[in-house]
Amino acid sequence: MKLYDGGRAPNPRRVRIFLAEKGITVPTEQVELGQLQQRSDAYTAINPMQRVPALVLDDGTVIAESIAICRYIEELHPEPNLFGATTLERALVEMWQRRLEWRLFLPIAQAFRHSHPRMAEMENPQVPGWGAANRPKALRGMGIVDEALRDRRFIAGDRFTVADITGLVALDFAKPARIAIPPELAHLNRWHETLATRPSAAA
Amino acid sequence: MKLYDGGRAPNPRRVRIFLAEKGITVPTEQVELGQLQQRSDAYTAINPMQRVPALVLDDGTVIAESIAICRYIEELHPEPNLFGATTLERALVEMWQRRLEWRLFLPIAQAFRHSHPRMAEMENPQVPGWGAANRPKALRGMGIVDEALRDRRFIAGDRFTVADITGLVALDFAKPARIAIPPELAHLNRWHETLATRPSAAA
Numbered sequence: 001m002k003l004y005d006g007g008r009a010p011n012p013r014r015v016r017i018f019l020a021e022k023g024i025t026v027p028t029e030q031v032e033l034g035q036l037q038q039r040s041d042a043y044t045a046i047n048p049m050q051r052v053p054a055l056v057l058d059d060g061t062v063i064a065e066s067i068a069i070c071r072y073i074e075e076l077h078p079e080p081n082l083f084g085a086t087t088l089e090r091a092l093v094e095m096w097q098r099r100l101e102w103r104l105f106l107p108i109a110q111a112f113r114h115s116h117p118r119m120a121e122m123e124n125p126q127v128p129g130w131g132a133a134n135r136p137k138a139l140r141g142m143g144i145v146d147e148a149l150r151d152r153r154f155i156a157g158d159r160f161t162v163a164d165i166t167g168l169v170a171l172d173f174a175k176p177a178r179i180a181i182p183p184e185l186a187h188l189n190r191w192h193e194t195l196a197t198r199p200s201a202a203a
Numbered sequence: 204m205k206l207y208d209g210g211r212a213p214n215p216r217r218v219r220i221f222l223a224e225k226g227i228t229v230p231t232e233q234v235e236l237g238q239l240q241q242r243s244d245a246y247t248a249i250n251p252m253q254r255v256p257a258l259v260l261d262d263g264t265v266i267a268e269s270i271a272i273c274r275y276i277e278e279l280h281p282e283p284n285l286f287g288a289t290t291l292e293r294a295l296v297e298m299w300q301r302r303l304e305w306r307l308f309l310p311i312a313q314a315f316r317h318s319h320p321r322m323a324e325m326e327n328p329q330v331p332g333w334g335a336a337n338r339p340k341a342l343r344g345m346g347i348v349d350e351a352l353r354d355r356r357f358i359a360g361d362r363f364t365v366a367d368i369t370g371l372v373a374l375d376f377a378k379p380a381r382i383a384i385p386p387e388l389a390h391l392n393r394w395h396e397t398l399a400t401r402p403s404a405a406a
Contacts, residue, residue, distance in 0.1 A: 048347045049306060063294045065301040072294035091266045091275035098268040103252060130333035144251045 003028045003069075004043070006052030010109065010169045013203065014066045015053050017165045020200035022077050026055070036121065067097065070162055082162045089157065096148075096156040096163035104145060105170035107137035112177035138179050142188055149187035153194070160198075168195040206231045206272075207246070209255030213312065213372045216406065217269045218256050220368045223403035225280050229258070239324065270300065273365055285365045292360065299351075299359040299366035307348060308373035310340035315380035341382050345391055352390035356397070363401075371398040 003026045006012035019026060031037045031052050038050045047054045047064045054064040055072065063069050074083050084090030113123040114131030145167070148155065156163045171192045174181055181189065195201060206229045209215035222229060234240045234255050241253045250257040250267045257267040258275065266272050277286050287293030316326040317334030348370070352358065359366045374395045377384055384392065398404060 048350065049302060057291075061291065061295075063298055065298045068294050068297035068301060071297055072290065075290040075293070087275065087278040088260075088264065090278070091271050092264075094271040094274055095266055095268045098271060099252060125332075125336055127330060127332045127336055129328075129330045130336075133328055133330055133333075147251065 001026055001058060002056045004031050004046065004052055004054045004056070005029065006031050006033050006038070009033055009052060010105070010173045011051070011066045012053040014165050014169050015055075015069050016203035017168070017200045018070045018073065018082065018162060020203040021080065021082060021160070021165075021198075022073060024073070024077055033122075067162070070165075074162075082160070082165075084156075084161065093156045093161045093163050097161075097166050100141075100145070100155065100163060100166040100170060103141035104138065105166055105173070107134040107141060108170055108173050108177050108179060110134040111138060111179055112173065115178070116176070135179055138174070138177075139182065142181060142185055145191075146185040146188035149191050153191075155191070160195075164191075164195055167191070168201060172196070204229055204261060205259045207234050207249065207255055207257045207259070208232065209234050209236050209241070212236055212255060213308070213376045214254070214269045215256045217368050217372050218258075218272050219406035220371070220403045221273045221276065221285065221365060223406040224283065224285060224363070224368075224401075225276060227276070227280055236325075270365070273368075277365075285363070285368075287359075287364065296359045296364045296366050300364075300369050303344075303348070303358065303366055303369040303373060306344035307341065308369055308376070310337040310344060311373055311376050311380050311382060313337040314341060314382055315376065318381070319379065338382055341377070341380075342385065345384060345388055348394075349388040349391035352394050356394075358394070363398075367394075367398055368403075370394070371404060375399070 003015065005028045007030060031043055037043060038052055044050055046056065046062055049064060051064065053066060053069060054062055055069045056062050063072055071083065084093040111131050111134040113119045114126045114128060120126055145155065152158055154160050154164050155167055171181060181192065183189065206218065208231045210233060234246055240246060241255055247253055249259065249265055252267060254267065256269060256272060257265055258272045259265050266275055274286065287296040314334050314337040316322045317329045317331060323329055348358065355361055357363050357367050358370055374384060386392065
């Protein structure tokens with residue numbers, strides 16, 4: 001298999017962290033987003049959505065979408081378990097993974113994409129009012145996550161899961177999006193630090 | 204268990220269609236979105252995201268997020284299989300479910316939320332420029348899905364899965380969003396009609 005990776009972009013990083021947590025490596029090819037290589041004919045033939053990452057299997061089958069790639073890897077390499085070990089845990093991991101995607105990662109990413117000059121070509125048209133509208137959405141998401149973390153170490157329970165990966169990548173993306181994480185959100189900041197100091201965070 | 208449902212809103216409909224395909228019923232309570240009941244203290248205590256649907260188990264555990272609810276139901280009632288029967292099929296169903304969410308459902312929903320007067324209180328501030336920017340995104344998504352359907356009956360292969368449910372709900376939501384589905388997208392329109400005539404579509 002081969003992984004089409006995308007440097008510092010947040011979605012490719014989710015898959016790299018996941019692979020690091022599993023302790024496995026996959027041959028990788030970089031797609032240069034700064035040069036809009038994801039829109040090349042060659043890459044569009046691999047993923048018509050023109051997004052990274054994408055995993056190409058040896059028979060040519062393409063699995064796109066970060067979490068679909070992670071699920072596939074999870075089935076091939078079940079340990080350490082990152083998607084939940086029981087029916088209920090799997091549901092709660094999925095719930096939190098999705099909540100973090102939609103209520104934290106999405107508003108932070110939209111604030112970035114609609115305000116950063118570097119994104120003018122990738123996000124066309126940029127809508128500055130939409131970028132601005134996402135700042136309070138992101139802060140509201142941070143507040144809800146902070147409250148949820150009051151009584152547990154990780155977002156879906158007492159152990160690290162794929163939902164935490166989405167949380168880490170989202171919070172780290174707040175900096176380029178120029179959204180300050182409020183220091184008074186003590187649980188959120190404690191969690192962020194816990195995740196950021198895992199070896200996988202360097203991936 | 205009890206399902207907090209939300210009438211005509213698209214996400215609750217995804218779960219109702221899923222339950223209909225499984226042939227099961229779950230006791231339901233309506234959350235009146237028109238009256239902003241999802242923001243009441245009582246409902247916020249159930250789902251701090253103030254979104255429907257939410258499934259409450261007999262011990263009080265809450266599973267929110269439509270697809271997390273569907274996954275949980277799938278494990279309790281495995282037949283008919285709607286999330287994939289093999290490792291590869293599960294990856295492809297997840298890929299298409301997510302592609303349809305992010306590249307079809309999201310832009311259609313954003314076009315609706317940021318242009319319809321009825322959404323002024325729920326989506327505050329409405330950003331008309333963002334609503335307008337989502338129309339071409341939705342049409343681009345429709346074109347890619349049309350192309351993908353050229354050589355198969357359903358979006359993830361030759362049989363109906365949860366990804367098709369997301370597709371049906373997204374396409375049906377194009378009408379209130381006032382986005383016309385281009386008649387020349389023959390594969391997309393054939394698929395839409397196939398899905399819309401299943402008994403579950405009435406859910």
